Amino acid sequence: MAEKEKKVGFVRSVFNEMKLVTWPSKKQLRKDTLVVIESSIIFAALFAVMDFGISKGIGLLIKK
Template sequence: MKFLASVRDEMKKVTWPTGKKLRRDVVIVIQTSLIFAVLFYIMDTGIQSLFNWILR
């Protein structure tokens, strides 16, 4: 039970983000994920086209 008490004490020390900051961070994560997805798609398509051109 000592462990659970120390967990409770530590959780009281946690500073949780505000709703506004949390939304901003979520938007940044989604935007970054989309950017990387588009970049990987472009690179994958380019490499695939290059290999198809080499193997003809």
């Protein structure tokens, strides 16, 4: 019986904590999502350019 009481107590504490959470507004959520998407695209492009440059550089070193 003690195991069931622990589980119930845990679920109650989770619900109580969730009431204290400050959730973002739809506007803020949309803005933050766009920042993450834009950052991901920028970093993907940066890594692609770096990868291409390193590949070409190593290719030139190997040919010589």
